[in-house]
Amino acid sequence: MATAVSAPTNSPDAHEEEVPPFVYLDPAKVVRDEQNAREHDTEPDEELIASVKEIGVEDPISVRPRPDGTFGAFKGWRRAQAAQIANATAEEDGRPVRRIKAYVREDLVGRDGWTRFLSLVENKHREGMSERDTLRSQELSLIDMSDVERRKATKALGVSHNAAKHAKAAQKLNDATLRRASAGGMDLEQTAQLAEVENVRGAENRLLRALQRDHEEGNGGRGHWDQEMALLHAEQADAAARAKAEEELTAADIPLLREPGYGEKDPSQPLTELTSGLGNPLTEDNHKNCPGHSARLDEEHRPVWHCADPAEYGHKVRPKPKKPKTEEDEQKAEERARTVACNRAWKAAAGPRQEFVKRLVRGKAVPDEARQFAQRIMLDLPRFYGKWADKQRTETLAFLLGAKDPERESAADIAASVPKGRLANVVFAQVAAAFEDDIREPKKFDTARMDHVYLWQSPDRLQASYLLLLESLGRADSGSYQLSEVEDQAVAKHRPDTEA
Template sequence: MATAVTDPPTATAKPAFTGEFTWVDPYTLVVDPFNHRHHHDNEEDTTEPDAELIASVEETGVQSPILLRPQPSGAPGNEVLGIIYGQRRHKAALIAADKAKAEGRPYFLLPALVRRDLTNVDDEALALSVLENKQRTDPHIRDYIEAARQLSLMDAPPAAKERHARITGLTRDEMKAAETATKLSPESLADAIAADFDLLELADYQEVEQVPGARTRLRQAKREDQSDGNGRRGHWAQALSKLRQHKEEMAKRVALIADLVSADITMVDWHPTWRDTKLHPLEDLLDQHRKKITPTTHAECPGHAASIDPSEPEVTWLCADWAKHGHTLTKAAARDTPTQQAEEERAKRREVIANNKAWRAARQVRHDFITNLCDAPGDAPDAIWKFTLSTILGTLDTYSSHISRHRTDLMAQFLKIADPNEGQAWYSRVDAPFGTLISRTGKTRRWRPLFAQVAAAYEHEAMSDRAWRDDIRINTVTWLAFLKERGYVLSDLEGEVLVNGLKQHKGRTPRPRHS
């Protein structure tokens, strides 16, 4: 039986838009308010024509049409046209026309395309302006920021905003970043532009703008990334995570102070040592019965006061004049001079606080990197397959311990799905938590849940808050070494842990143990 043959559908051509070509007098035009290129004080005006363009226009006129649309300010019968794009050509035409008029010669009209369909359609006009100018002499990054701000304020449906992003040539993330960057103060924006931050970096900077030294730290991180030459932002991510942590601590400190003020608690300045002051922390004091004093038992004392530790947003409770109010010092606090052991303990505590904070700040960066690894297209590289299978099929206690806990939270996070056991008690956990994911995962992506589970095992079992301390486990070294090989930029502390761990394990090659 013969099979019917159908002809392929006939392709037809259609115009991309409707417009009218015309010649216009350059003296009659205005710049459309939604033309996204503007001159910024103390910065190069990128709308100015160069000498070569001016010479060309003087000789042959403008050869490429500019884009215009009618302006709402035009009176009936006296239409005013505004420039959506083509400011440089317009300015060159004006300069050439001024010269021709001064010499008594006729001047050239401007070729133009008039888009009457864009009348009062401001979002489309702005998007087209961004698109055209992006392909010519670089507009200032401020122009992109301002354009994104204007587009974000316009009442347009999501589909239109998606179209704007496609037209402008900016990614969705860049459009969103540009909107965020508009919240930077003028001073911070100028500093960040001088540091050559791109749109995504400007948005990151805005998030931590109020943290002292943020721009300097991010600029240094950007230079380190550029020096690495791999196109990644690893140093930037580590610096940003620390700045976010600092911002959170600043907010906690402000909240603590507000609580203390509202409770009418006397606030005093912090001292690294209270030995030479009338003040002393309550932990160093005893009451008249030689019992330890607590903030609750001390609340009625006239010397009840508090101070905020600058290294950690925590309240230190004190008595403002412990001797006057009948308190005595503990034996440890009563020593005339602190012992070397006490000084070493204080130094160790400061180190622990600082390193715990640094370790936690790096954790989020590391988790983001792992999530991106799990989201890579296609099949896994050989190195990931070998590491994953070596872990699963080996005798690694990190993996077996993790499996016995039946945790699914981190694995779900790395796969960017909801935790199927969130809120469930241990005894009522889902039997096949990733069944739906497995059934929908194609052959070339089946490595993802396996690697996500292995990564979760290492993160839970080998990267706890204590993992950086003196006795560094080989599994911690193994995991950091693997991530570094995959392109992860170690934080300063992670780098120290890897180096010290390799020394402790005598250069032993960090890899999962096989059975």
């Protein structure tokens, strides 16, 4: 029986520095420790068994003593099993019955989190450790640790302080996706983010391409990744809105009409194109009792009321000449689809953009380029800046200044608590908040042109200058921010190297 050779300690450093000398144990007394990080592929292969039969186990295993007199192996469980198998047939084969070298870690009794972490570090670099085992061990070990141990462990693993949360989220992915994510270079946080949007079609490939673009730029940033995630979240929200609209129709027992297949005749008509038998207009209210009452959803997932078969249920089509579908009609449909996609992308781009501004504002000092830009805007007092001030809508400003609850916290109070040496940070945050309000919606009325315009088609000079400033600051900050595709499209005509 092995004896204790080290005193228990609460210091993670002591776990590394005071490892006891190895002792010899009977392999039959070794069992798998509950905190062993490897939960799959735990059996020794034939090659390992053959080696142990010939020369025994060369490298010591690591175990913890258990109350029943056995020892739990948290490192080297496959080697211990190979030794057990070898000893079982040793007498029959004329081989010696061997004991196994082991480090007996009494200091780890009751320290499950740190034990699992040490097992993870051991197994992570060995062949056959699955991505799922790695994630599960990271989650369980980091949860069950003291703050001192957790800080040391996350540094050793090269993960963030939220690693346990990320590891738990990432485990929702299947094994094949986890392997591809790891092979593609996704870190733990990115793998967890992939799990958030996995249900969006093409999400995995889109994120891998964005990650590759970030890697190719070689500055350690993740601007392309953040923009792709924002788009995926927007598409996910759009799909959720449609699903909710469909559920509401189902709950109201209203059929949702499907689009007709190729060559299929579609007898349905929207109520706006129909009248009753007496020629009266049809509405949702006066048509709801018709057996053909049904709906389709428009681009905003609002119901457009239809009758499934007006001729069968006695309705008349409003008299008007029906134009044949032309190439111009198809072009208009394509343009409408493009408009919907660009509007969605414009709104999605606000998330990464505002998060980047928030990081700049929360830094020790905003870049000089940002300070000068904000000063010019405040002194020039452009029309949009005054309109924003009149609205007194400061939630975005509170967010940029670091408010946890921008809807309730006062931007003025937060700004008052900022050290006087960081006044430029507050000024830049205020100017950025005014710009964010100005470009919040993708479509707005342009007083100069007296017409509605889409900002992703033709932003004005100041709006473009704000986006180009952020692009420049993002590149200078190791590529931590990139303009989205729709923003890049918007500012193309305003770039300094673009001919007038």
